[in-house]
Amino acid sequence: MSYDLVVIGGGPGGYVAAIRAGQLGKKVACVEVERAGGTCLNWGCIPTKALLKNAHLFHTLKHQAKEFGITFDNLSYDWGAVIGRSRNVSDRLAGGVEFLFKKNKVDYVKGYGSVVDSTHVEVKARDGS
Numbered sequence: 001m002s003y004d005l006v007v008i009g010g011g012p013g014g015y016v017a018a019i020r021a022g023q024l025g026k027k028v029a030c031v032e033v034e035r036a037g038g039t040c041l042n043w044g045c046i047p048t049k050a051l052l053k054n055a056h057l058f059h060t061l062k063h064q065a066k067e068f069g070i071t072f073d074n075l076s077y078d079w080g081a082v083i084g085r086s087r088n089v090s091d092r093l094a095g096g097v098e099f100l101f102k103k104n105k106v107d108y109v110k111g112y113g114s115v116v117d118s119t120h121v122e123v124k125a126r127d128g129s
Contacts, residue, residue: 003027006121008113011038015097022104031113036097050086
């Protein structure tokens with residue numbers, strides 16, 4: 001295929017560049033081996049902040065609930081649900097990036113991208129094919 005721009009990496013720099021080029025009418029592909037959004041959105045900053053929100057809420061309920069007129073007998077948490085919420089937050093945001101790719105006609109290519117020369121990029125699937 002032929003593109004005006006191929007962006008390797010779907011993190012914050014890559015997806016913004018790809019979407020903007022698409023908005024400007026360029027034929028664009030964004031190559032990403034994992035999920036759009038990069039490490040921060042999928043495994044770092046965002047899911048960590050979601051976990052911290054849960055921890056903060058639990059701490060507030062455990063130590064300050066009575067100040068708000070709230071009482072309970074047994075405060076507990078479901079670790080699977082906590083992790084599930086964190087994943088859901090990241091999945092929604094990554095889905096938003098993928099939606100913007102579609103809206104701006106950016107081809108989202110899953111795989112490892114590498115520059116072959118000044119006009120060619122090679123993409124290999126995760127399995128090496």
